[in-house]
Amino acid sequence: MIYDSILLDVFNLAYRKGNSRQNATQDNPIKIAGQVISYIESEVKGHLKSDGIIYFLFDPLPEILKTDLGISKNFKYPITTRRTILKTYKANRKYEPKITEALKLIRRYYAFRGENMKTCICRDVEADDFVEGILKFESGKIALYSNDSDWARYITDDIVMIKKDFDKPYTKEDYKKEFGIYPSIASVTFKKAVFGDITDGIESIFDIDKVEYPKDIKEISENALNYIAENNITLEDIDKTDKTVFLELAKKTDPLSKFFFALGRIQYKNESPYSRMMMNFRVIKSRCDDVRKYIYWKDENKELNDFLDNLIFNKKKEKSFSFGKVKL
Numbered sequence: 001m002i003y004d005s006i007l008l009d010v011f012n013l014a015y016r017k018g019n020s021r022q023n024a025t026q027d028n029p030i031k032i033a034g035q036v037i038s039y040i041e042s043e044v045k046g047h048l049k050s051d052g053i054i055y056f057l058f059d060p061l062p063e064i065l066k067t068d069l070g071i072s073k074n075f076k077y078p079i080t081t082r083r084t085i086l087k088t089y090k091a092n093r094k095y096e097p098k099i100t101e102a103l104k105l106i107r108r109y110y111a112f113r114g115e116n117m118k119t120c121i122c123r124d125v126e127a128d129d130f131v132e133g134i135l136k137f138e139s140g141k142i143a144l145y146s147n148d149s150d151w152a153r154y155i156t157d158d159i160v161m162i163k164k165d166f167d168k169p170y171t172k173e174d175y176k177k178e179f180g181i182y183p184s185i186a187s188v189t190f191k192k193a194v195f196g197d198i199t200d201g202i203e204s205i206f207d208i209d210k211v212e213y214p215k216d217i218k219e220i221s222e223n224a225l226n227y228i229a230e231n232n233i234t235l236e237d238i239d240k241t242d243k244t245v246f247l248e249l250a251k252k253t254d255p256l257s258k259f260f261f262a263l264g265r266i267q268y269k270n271e272s273p274y275s276r277m278m279m280n281f282r283v284i285k286s287r288c289d290d291v292r293k294y295i296y297w298k299d300e301n302k303e304l305n306d307f308l309d310n311l312i313f314n315k316k317k318e319k320s321f322s323f324g325k326v327k328l
Contacts, residue, residue, distance in 0.1 A: 001047060001141065001143075001160075001166070001169065002047055002048065002049055002052075002141070003047055003048055003049065003052060003140075003141045003142055003143045004049055004052050004053075004138070004139065004140030004141050004142060005048075005052055005053045005054070005055065005134075005138045005140070005142050005143075006044060006047070006048055006052070006053075006054050006055070006142070006143045006144075006145060007055045007057060007130075007131055007134060007142065007143070007144050007145065007146075008040070008044065008054055008055060008056050008057060008145045008146075009057055009127050009128070009144075009145055009146035009148060009151070010036075010056050010057060010058050010103065010106060010107075010127070011058065011059045011099075011103065011127060012127075012145075012146045012147060012148060013036055013039070013040075013145065014032065014033075014036050014099050014102055014103050014106065015096075015099055016147075017032060017035045017036050017039065028098070029097075029098045029099070029100075029101035029102040029105065030101075030102075030105065030311075030312060032098060032099065032102040033101075033102040033103075033105040033106050033109070033312060034312045034313060036102065036106055037106060037109055037312060040054070043165075043166060044145065044166075046166075047143065047166045051116070052116065053115075053116050053117075053118060053138070054116065054117055054118070055118050055119075055120055055130070055134055055295070056106075056107070056110055056117070056118065056119045056120065057120045057121075057127035057128070057130050057131070058103070058107065058119065058120065058121040058127055059126045059127050060121070060122065060123045060124070060125075060126070061100065061103060061104060061107070061121070062100060105312070107119060107121070108308065109308050109312065111296075111298055112298050112299070112300055112301040112304055112305055113297075113300060113305065114297065114299065114300045115297050115299075116297075117297060118295050118296065118297045119295070119296045119297065120134075120291065120294050120295050120296075121294065121296075122288070122294045125286075125288045125294075127146075127148075128146070128148055128150045128151055129286055129287050129288040130287075130288050130291050130294065131144065131151060131154055131287075132154065132185070132287045132288075132291075133287065133288050133289065133290070133291025133292070134291055134295075135154060135159070137292075140158065141158055141159075142158060142159045142160075143159075143160055143161075143162050143166070143169065144159065144160070144161045144162065145161075145162045146161065146162075146163070147161075147163040147164070149188070149192070149197065150188070150192075150284070152170075152175055152183045152188050153183055153184065153185045153186075153187070153188035153189060154183075154185070155170070155171065155172045155175060155183045156172065157172070179191070180226075181225060181226055181229035181230075182229050182230075183229075184228070184229060184232070184233075185234070185235060185285075186228050186233050186234050186235050186237070186238060187225060187228045187229040187233075189235060189238075189281065189284045189285050190224070190225055190228050190238065190281070191225055192280065192284050193277050193278075193280035193281040193284055194221050194225070194277055194280075195221075196280070197284075202280050202283065202284070203276065203280075205263075205273040205274075205276050205277045205280075206218070206273075208268065208270070208271050208273055208276065209270065210268070210269045210270060211266060211267070211268045211269075211271075211273060212266065212267045212268070213266060213273075214262060214265075214266070217262060217266075220255070220258060220259050220262050221259060223255040223258070223259070224255045224256045224258070224259035226255070227254065227255035227256055228256065233256065235285050237256075238256065238281070241256050241257055241260055242260060242278060244257065244260070246261070246264050249261040249264070260274075263277065
């Protein structure tokens with residue numbers, strides 16, 4: 001399959017390549033960067049139209065690195081907009097120095113490759129926060145290169161995820177086979193808000209201690225999830241239901257209203273399942289509303305590009321490499 005545009009989760013790709021068991025050079029950031037760039041040049045570009053665009057989507061990069069491996073091994077994930085909403089969000093996630101150095105080099109490598117190689121990065125938002133904004137002005141066949149489940153919310157007939165390889169794109173039919181429902185922005189968001197996501201530090205509403213859950217609460221949750229998926233329910237619809245007066249909810253018969261009504265009736269001592277669910281919901285639905293101002297590209301610079309090509313792929317120059325000395 002050839003795509004009109006490819007949105008690339010660069011952190012996701014770098015960590016997969018850098019931590020691969022088959023990677024014999026996984027402690028060398030230059031070689032990790034080289035492997036990622038080689039993969040992009042051969043495999044990723046091989047599935048892109050001649051005039052197609054690759055968007056390099058980055059999570060925030062640390063700003064305090066002074067030398068190649070001068071970063072502390074305990075440097076934690078930065079305080080993004082999502083962390084300001086939910087303190088536990090990726091609270092235990094840490095940077096690996098070798099991957100961080102590779103990511104810095106990958107970013108520099110593609111900075112001057114022309115208008116079809118575009119970078120998105122911001123200190124306050126994450127890679128998947130950019131996706132929805134980009135999809136509003138890109139069209140045609142689109143590939144989302146990531147195995148991050150948040151990206152699944154954008155899968156359609158024309159948009160697929162590349163979770164492993166390009167020869168096995170992950171489609172909306174694959175998602176339905178795995179989870180029993182078709183993906184949508186609202187259904188994926190709601191699912192994670194209710195059932196949690198351990199990898200992101202988002203806790204399920206069913207993991208709260210000392211809460212008296214109705215016996216059928218999970219069935220009610222599943223009914224609401226299926227209702228959202230099958231009836232084109234939007235995030236705005238969920239927000240409106242959340243704001244409905246409790247007595248009005250009792251009169252409604254749709255599964256989403258029944259779910260909110262059931263949550264409102266649950267007895268608890270320390271933490272409300274309803275409050276946790278809405279906190280999770282606000283975090284997961286986060287996105288960058290003005291993505292265009294974070295999209296960067298520069299005209300090609302042959303001298304600089306040749307220098308970077310030699311820096312990464314010429315073994316004789318590996319030992320002299322230093323971010324502290326190379327000013328780009």
